[in-house]
Structure formats: structure tokens, C-alpha cells
Amino acid sequence: MQMPSLSSDAHVIQGIFYKYLFVGSGAQFRVYAVYTHDDRPTRRVVKVPLDFDETRKAISEPLRRLAVHDSEEMFDELADKRTYEVLRFKYDVPRLIEGILGEDKIFRRKIGNLKMLQMPIPSSKPDNGAYHLPTLFTQDFVMTLDEYLQQFRLATNPYMRTLELEAIRQLEEVVDQVISLNFTIWEYGIFEFVFKPENFGIRFSANGKAELIWIDLAEHITDLDEATSILKERRWQHAVLPHKVDYQFMPTIIQNYFIEACDKSLTVENLNKYWRRKTNRIEKARSRKLRMREIVTQDSKKAVGLWIARHNLSQSLYQGFLPHTIDDLAMPLSDVEQLVSDREYLTAGRVIPIEEKVERHTAELGGTDLRVFPVIRSTFSQEGKTL
Numbered sequence: 001m002q003m004p005s006l007s008s009d010a011h012v013i014q015g016i017f018y019k020y021l022f023v024g025s026g027a028q029f030r031v032y033a034v035y036t037h038d039d040r041p042t043r044r045v046v047k048v049p050l051d052f053d054e055t056r057k058a059i060s061e062p063l064r065r066l067a068v069h070d071s072e073e074m075f076d077e078l079a080d081k082r083t084y085e086v087l088r089f090k091y092d093v094p095r096l097i098e099g100i101l102g103e104d105k106i107f108r109r110k111i112g113n114l115k116m117l118q119m120p121i122p123s124s125k126p127d128n129g130a131y132h133l134p135t136l137f138t139q140d141f142v143m144t145l146d147e148y149l150q151q152f153r154l155a156t157n158p159y160m161r162t163l164e165l166e167a168i169r170q171l172e173e174v175v176d177q178v179i180s181l182n183f184t185i186w187e188y189g190i191f192e193f194v195f196k197p198e199n200f201g202i203r204f205s206a207n208g209k210a211e212l213i214w215i216d217l218a219e220h221i222t223d224l225d226e227a228t229s230i231l232k233e234r235r236w237q238h239a240v241l242p243h244k245v246d247y248q249f250m251p252t253i254i255q256n257y258f259i260e261a262c263d264k265s266l267t268v269e270n271l272n273k274y275w276r277r278k279t280n281r282i283e284k285a286r287s288r289k290l291r292m293r294e295i296v297t298q299d300s301k302k303a304v305g306l307w308i309a310r311h312n313l314s315q316s317l318y319q320g321f322l323p324h325t326i327d328d329l330a331m332p333l334s335d336v337e338q339l340v341s342d343r344e345y346l347t348a349g350r351v352i353p354i355e356e357k358v359e360r361h362t363a364e365l366g367g368t369d370l371r372v373f374p375v376i377r378s379t380f381s382q383e384g385k386t387l
């Protein structure tokens with residue numbers, strides 16, 4: 001996927017080593033594509049965490065439109081609560097690249113080679129000498145699923161768009177990959193609970209095959225009971241409910257396939273089947289290895305160490321960052337400071353494509369069953385002839 005070019009109307013931050021083009025934001029991060037100072041794309045994005053006010057602003061509009069509050073006070077309370085929740089989930093992101101997850105090359109690829117940009121930021125308040133440490137991440141630049149889906153908007157209307165059979169097949173394959181990506185993270189004991197289509201990206205191999213990438217896996221939990229009860233809510237439906245304005249609306253043409261595929265595969269039975277399958281296997285294998293070494297060692301001190309290591313595996317396997325999970329972009333501190341303090345991105349927000357609005361609105365009016373009949377009037381109507 002080509003990174004967009006640095007046009008003059010785009011919101012670009014000029015750093016010392018790099019240039020940063022704002023490409024989008026959600027409720028947790030704002031994201032910039034990274035270019036070298038002579039405009040060459042690095043093919044990576046940097047994800048800058050939003051602070052409390054930014055997060056609150058990001059969640060407020062959809063929350064207000066969902067109208068679950070009776071008064072302004074109740075809304076304020078709800079918005080604060082939701083903001084804290086959203087902020088909290090960000091702290092779990094490093095888990096995705098720690099320990100055995102960071103070791104797994106295929107898994108890393110599926111989350112766009114997410115890396116941490118570790119960088120202590122001196123506090124802007126003078127004299128207190130403190131550092132605060134917003135964790136920035138980097139990731140491969142990919143096409144968002146939303147962009148990819150544009151070509152399928154309004155496709156149920158043959159006058160608006162004609163689609164190649166091949167395109168539909170690829171789309172179905174992409175939906176199938178939504179399912180398999182969920183299975184992949186379940187195998188690591190991770191459950192993503194929002195099921196938002198906008199959290200995926202896509203890239204194409206040289207032979208044109210589409211590969212789905214999970215670009216935003218921040219909202220996840222690791223508790224099986226909680227996961228089970230959320231799964232039963234079938235939240236993927238939100239992507240086809242026109243009033244769920246906090247979800248991108250799935251193109252009409254794929255809605256049935258999407259819902260059927262999710263209903264069929266994202267089941268409690270499959271959750272139990274896949275849950276921690278990989279982690280359990282790795283834990284067992286490593287434990288067996290340590291046990292063997294413990295048995296054969298002549299050194300009693302070493303044997304105790306191995307025994308302790310074996311009994312700590314359930315924690316130690318999930319901790320620690322390998323060098324390749326820390327980014328080596330060598331981003332200057334002043335660049336990071338500029339990125340963290342950027343607020344101009346707010347005026348360069350995402351414009352919801354008109355086609356998405358039209359599909360949502362049509363569904364609101366009664367979905368695909370809606371038929372519009374032209375009104376045919378006789379020119380020699382008898383109506384009004386009172387003479």
C-alpha cells in the first residue's frame with residue numbers, strides 16, 4: 001500500500017528527522033504516516049495517545065447521538081466514565097508485543113508489526129524535573145478497511161456500481177479473515193470486544209491477495225467469563241444497525257454474509273475451543289524443557305533456579321520486550337514533543353463519505369426492502385376541473 005503524498009492541504013508536522021502526515025484518529029490515538037525529511041515514505045505510522053480531554057471530545061459526539069442520557073448532568077457523568085474506561089484500555093496495548101506474543105512473527109505481522117517507541121518525555125512544567133511517559137507506538141502503514149470497503153458502497157444498486165465477481169469473492173475472503181483473526185488472538189487468551197470494522201486494515205501481496213491486519217486491538221480483555229458473556233451479545237451486529245453511529249456501517253452488499261459468518265463462527269463453543277490454545281501449548285513445552293534440565297543438572301543451586309523458573313512460567317512467558325518490538329526509528333525528542341502537543345489535527349478530521357451516509361440512511365428507512373416508485377401523472381388529469 002502506497003502512503004499518500006505530502007500535499008500542501010494535508011496536516012503535516014515538520015520534525016527534525018521526519019515529517020508526519022496526520023492520517024486519522026479514534027478515541028485513543030491519533031495517527032501520522034512517517035516520511036523522511038526529503039519526503040520518502042518510511043511505510044510506518046506513529047500512534048500518539050490522546051489525553052483525557054481529547055479522548056472525551058472523541059467519544060462525546062457519538063455518545064450524545066446514541067441518546068442514552070436524560071439530562072446534561074447525566075451525560076457528563078457518562079462521558080467521564082467512558083473516557084476513563086477508554087484511557088485505561090490503552091495501558092494494555094504493550095501486552096500485545098510482550099513475551100511470547102512478541103516472539104511470534106506471524107502474530108506480529110497480523111498486528112501490523114506494532115512496536116513501542118520508548119521515549120521519556122520531560123514534563124512541560126518547569127522545575128519539577130519529572131518525566132511523564134506517554135507510550136507511542138509505530139506500525140506498518142496499511143489501507144484501512146473502511147477505504148477498501150468504499151468500492152462496495154451502494155453496490156446493491158446496479159445503476160450506481162458494477163462489481164466484478166472477483167471483487168465480491170475477495171470481499172468474502174476479507175470477512176472470513178475477520179473471523180480467523182479473532183481465532184488467532186483467542187489462541188493467545190485475548191478477546192477483542194468491540195468488533196468494529198474500522199479497526200482493521202488491509203494490504204495486498206504481489207499476487208493481489210488481500211491480507212487483513214488488526215490495526216487497533218486496544219480494546220481487549222483477557223478474562224474468559226467476561227469474554228463469553230460479551231460474545232453472546234453479538235456486537236458485530238452494530239456494524240449493520242443504522243442507529244449505531246459509533247460503528248462504521250458495513251456496505252449493504254456484504255451485510256448478510258458478514259452477519260452470517262460471524263454468527264456461525266464467533267460462538268461460545270469456538271471461543272472455548274480456541275481459548276489459550278497456543279499459550280497452553282507453549283507453557284507446557286517450556287515447562288517440560290525446564291523440568292528435564294532440572295532433572296539432569298548436577299548443580300543443586302541450578303536445580304532450584306530451574307524449579308523456580310518453571311513455577312513462574314505463567315507470568316514470565318508474557319513479560320519482556322525483545323529488541324525487535326522496540327522501534328529503531330530514532331525519533332528525536334523534539335519530534336515526539338511536537339506530536340504529543342499537536343492539536344491542529346482536530347480541524348483535519350475524517351470526513352464520513354457520502355456513500356456510507358446514504359447506505360445508513362436507506363437502511364434506516366427500511367433497508368433493502370424499500371422501493372421507490374416513480375409518480376406517473378396523466379397530463380390531462382381530471383383533478384381540479386371544477387368548471
Ligand SMILES: Nc1ncnc2c1ncn2[C@@H]1O[C@H](COP(=O)(O)OP(=O)(O)O)[C@@H](O)[C@H]1O
Nearest residue numbers: 024025026027028029031139140141142215216
Ligand atoms: N497502521 C495504520 N495505517 C494507516 N492508517 C492507520 C493505521 N493505524 C491507524 N490508522 C488510522 O488512524 C485511525 C485511528 O487509529 P486507531 O489505531 O484505530 O486508534 P483508536 O484506538 O484511537 O481508534 C484509524 O481509524 C485509521 O484511519
Ligand SMILES: [Mg+2]
Nearest residue numbers: 026198199216
Ligand atoms: Mg480505532
